[in-house]
Amino acid sequence: MARFLITSALPYINGIKHLGNLVGSQLPADLHARYMRARGHEVMFICATDEHGTPAELAAARTGEPVADYCARMHAVQEGLARGFGLSFDHFGRSSSPQNAALTQHLAARLGAAGLIEQVAEEQVYSPADGRFLPDRYITGTCPACGYENARGDQCENCTKQLDPTDLINPRSAISGATNLEVRETRHLFLRQSALRERLDAWIDRQSGWPVLTTSIAKKWLHDGDGLQDRGITRDLDWGIPAQFDGAPWNGMEGKVFYVWFDAPIEYIAATAEWAEAHGLPDADWRRWWRTDEGADDVRYIQFMGKDNVPFHTLGFPATLMGSGEPWKLVDYIKSFNYLNYDGGQFSTSQGRGVFMDQALELLPGDYWRWWLLSHAPESGDSEFTWESFQAGVNKDLADVLGNFVSRVTKFCRTRFGETVPEGAAPDPRAQELTAALQAGLTRYEAAMDAIAIRRAAAELRALWVLGNEYLQDAAPWSTIKSDPDTAAMQIRMGLNLIRLYAVLSQPFLPDAAKRLMDALDCNDWSWPEDIAAALATLPPGHAFTVPDTLFAKITDDQRADWAARFAGTRS
RNA sequence: GGGCCUGUAGCUCAAUUGGUCAGAGCAGAGCGCUCAUAACGCUUUGGUUGGGGGUUCGAGUCCCUCCGGGCCUACCA
Structure with missing residues (x-):
């Protein structure tokens, strides 16, 4: 069991994020966090709202609220939407927290003392x-x-x-x-990032397997023109962390605050401190994630972000931590994403173009979006959301392949054996063949998930669902039951256990559907399968279940046309 | 202007260090099944891998060039 620290780029407080923002950081981070937890690892999954800066002040001014009130309100809104999409943060913090102010000032003072x-x-x-x-x-x-x-x-x-x-x-x-x-x-x-250029460059060189997108952006900034430039980390604003404070190694910064790009990444750490406070835990409990001298040596730290965030995570934030001279945990792997476009153009917050998180949840539950977005994550290049593609993906993958499998197994069982797992024969060669195919497929799925190859992982998961339909078609319990009820019972017992297996394996992608399946099966054994044969014997003969409601409803052509029209214009 | 990424079947995408890798899913066609959300399964039609040139025994995979798409370029975050 290893320990995984996972952070998602912080969504800015200014308004509700669109699906492009979601798929670029929070959603894939959640997928990884859920997977690692499912595999039995200890996970700390951190996100927060990024609340400082001019846009926040202006947005608050428009609504007539004090900026602190505006941020508090929007933080609650974003937290609610995150819940709607099943984002399983261990803590969803705020960059305006006292913890972040203290830590930001501390690190700035350290940097100042180091002459940086x-x-x-x-x-x-x-x-x-x-x-x-x-x-x-x-x-x-x-x-x-x-x-x-x-x-x-x-x-x-x-x-x-x-x-x-x-x-x-x-x-x-x-x-x-x-x-x-x-x-x-x-x-x-x-x-003075320029003074740290060599260290940053060497650090980047030491990383292996990072996405090209990540390293190429970092290298560009390190070597382009005159090389890495020093960066202003304060602004003339009211709303932010004061740049003048007790113990500051400088004077004359009254009335100025730290720039958001300085304090926002620090909030990853501060939010973990917020987590500890919220749970009544001592500082040591969060520091063991972040201080290599206090237990973070065995932590693997992975960041998720859109490509626009890469420079700050490959250079600015590491410069802050390195320059402090303190043993802070640096990121081990940066998973960066391209952009998701909307029907021929870009999603745009300022222009209100595309589908926003609140609107999406008004149309369909989070799992529908999670599946399509993750199975089309813009990993190798920009990708595009179209309503046709969304409809096809949801209907084919979720409703037909997975949902209908659950339906045909549970309903057949109810009709012929009642709502309990039937006894029947021992697994026959065909069932063992299925087991072997599942074992091989599971290995591929795990490999993709371990590598954070998200689209590939989605395809491998879907392939596992398909194996169930193939088996059912081949075994044809509706036919065997006429001559060999014992074998038919075994086949359906396999099918019911397959549903549980699918719930466990699909949970990182489809947490809500997985929960509904497990509830219908009256099962609470979420253990990740080590041995497929054993996993397919989890639900014993005689175990009662209920036929679940339709797992995923299809998107009709009328709905698709209606939504496409409704979102063609701009958000009002 | 500079830099980076990208262009593979109608669509969305795969193809370890160049060597059966030209594939999958969707869409299309045919067949089968009838338990099921008119679902499922099997078979199958599509590509001289943007154009041209080069290196190599051999190139989507390397080099040059042309054409197209996208991103970044440091005070939006």
Whole structure:
């Protein structure tokens, strides 16, 4: 038994996430966490909301709430949606927690003491009307290159030219529209990532088997141009972790907070501390996951994230931990994902394009989405959600192959033997053949799951379901019962035990359906099969069960057309 | 501009270090079965692996080039 620390990239507090966000981090992380637990490993699965930064402040301002209230409310909303999708976090924390503030300040102080933080004076655009400094993208104006009137300060969306806010003609605040902008000098803390470049580079080189997507992005940032650049880790904002605090090795940072990309990854650790507090456990209980000098030496730490998050997890966060000079646990494997597109374009939070988590759950339970999303996870390239594909995947895989198998076995048994596992003969050669095929398939499934090859794992799981239908077709208990009731009974006994086996094996993908199957079978033995023959004898003759309700309902053509039309436009 | 990824049957995707790897699922066609959510099983039609050139005994798999798609490029997070 090993110990697995699993973190999912933190969803930003600003609004409800769409299915692309879900499949890019939280969902695959959950799959892995559930699988590892099922295999008997000790797992700590951590996620949290990322709550600081300008967008949170602006979103709160729009609803008229104090930002802290807004974040608390949205955290609860996201937590509820996570539950709806069956996300089995050990703790779903908040980057605004006191634990994160303390740890962020602690690490910053350590970095400062190590000479890895310096103060840099910068000029930034300030908007007196808004009472705040404006990030580049919150300044709009006319593009000097193409004349586009709504160009952003970082880049013109029309001609894609990289811009500096001061390049814009007639610049104005994207927040208030104010045009009386001025350039002010402000001082910020910079993390001297460049000083850690060699260590980071060597550390990346030491990793093996990481997705190309992960290492290529890290290498690009390490070696492109002048190499890894130092990064500002503070901002002129109110909402965040104060950059000036007791024990800080610098002065003059009053009124400034740490930048979200500095404190958000630290929340992985802090959320584990939150977990300990929530369970009334001592600090040692969370530190054994994160401090290699306090027990984390045998921990395997795996992170899940979309490709946009890779630089911060391969460079920024490791730089923070390495630079602290303290023995913090570094990530062992980074599973990164491409993007899921929506019907020919991108999912877009800002434009409300695509299906959002709350909307998805209004249409269908979480398992339907989990299956399609995971079996189409954008591992090797961007993938695309279409309603046709979703309908086909759900109907064929879940309703026909798995759901109908359960239905035909349980209903046949009820009709011919009653709702108890029938006695019957001992397994015959055909049943042993099935057992062997399942054993081989299980090995392939486990290999894919161990390797976090998600689409392949889904295909292997489905192949196991198919074996049940093949066996049933071949054994044909509806036929054997006429001449050999004992054999028919054995065949159905196999079928009922197969359902339990499928519930156990499918649980990481389909937690809710698995639970319903086990409830119908009146079974609570979730032990992962070591030996298939033994696993298929778990439900003994005479064991009572009930025929479950339809496991997965099919998506009709009318529903598909209706949903496609409803989500064609933008979210209101 | 620079960098990275990608282009394999109608669709979604597989093919260890180049050597029976040209495959699977869906869709299509035929047959079978009737327990079941008109479900299941078997068989089967589809590709000169984006175009062209090169290296090699041998290349989706390496190199060059052209065409197409996507992403990143550090102050959105």
